[in-house]
Amino acid sequence: MTTLADLAELVRAPAALSVPGDVVAGAAAAGALSRRTPALAGASVLLYWAGMAANDWADRRLDAVERPERPIPSGRVAPAAAVGLAAGLTAAGVGLAAAVGGRRAAALAVPLAATIWGYDLLAKNTAAGPAVMAACRGLDVLLGASGGRLTRALPAAATVAAHTWTVTALSRREVTGADAALPLRTLAGTALVAASAAVAAPGAAARRADPGPADGRADAGDGRARSLGLAAALPAILSGWYAARYGAAQAQVVRDPSAGRVRAAVGAGITGLPALQGALTARGGAGLLGLAVAAAAPLGRRLARKVSPT
Secondary structure (H helix, E strand, C coil): CCCHHHHHHHCCHHHHHHCHHHHHHHHHHHCCCCCCHHHHHHHHHHHHHHHHHHHHHHCHHHHHHHCCCCCCCCCCCCHHHHHHHHHHHHHHHHHHHHHHHHHHHHHHHHHHHHHHHHHHHHHCCCCCHHHHHHHHHHHHHHHHCCCCCHHHHHHHHHHHHHHHHHHHHHHCCCCCCCCCHHHHHHHHHHHHHHHHHHCCCCCHHHHHHCCCCCCCCHHHHHHHHHHHHHHHHHHHHHHHHHHHHHHHHHHHHHHCCCHHHHHHHHHHHHHCHHHHHHHHHHHCCCHHHHHHHHCHHHHHHHHHCCCCCC
């Protein structure tokens, strides 16, 4: 009999902590943070879980050989139940996005869902796989920006997409191990990703930190200056945290490109993504919210010890 724990393993439930930050970062960049943002983040989580279930359904025969302990090949979840769950979660995710975000959100949720299924069913085992998965995450960021100016969120979407490319490229070697050249390439990509998130967008920190007209007190200017300084430094602090953890895991793969090290690096890339999303959120001017998003990183690592995110 299938249990909730089996379904949680099927959809990689803890890894969903890496998802809401996409929407939040996109909304912050586009100036679209609102009461709709949490609901759009929920839609994003539903689509992510759908993709995980569809992934295992598509891989069920391969997993029977390479990963027989997974829910479908082990017999704990029936293939029909997995694909049905994936379809239901997809419909729920698109429906929720449309309900709270209207046509603009639906116009992004539908291609996002199609790209997720396209990856699982067609692109995953091809050379286009990492690029297609990167497109999924980029669209996810833009989903959060659907209530504002999408063009402002394009840099954040590109940054998250680039990170996703590195994780996906590594994940293709989780079973066989990798040559040293692959982690060197992904490590260089991680450095560029971290650098792109480290610098606050022009004027963003000032807009958030400015309390309004000066009140005439001598310390008002100093307080604003300190606030602006912290706001400007926060993206660099969070992106450095992201780079240190994920980069260290990739450096281990360079030294030892075994399958186990690759899986550990992939896990670090998944659970470390909230720190990058937090940096991007802070870069958009929402510093406290960026810290809240980044806080999901250590929580995700703890939960990953119970349910594998890969």
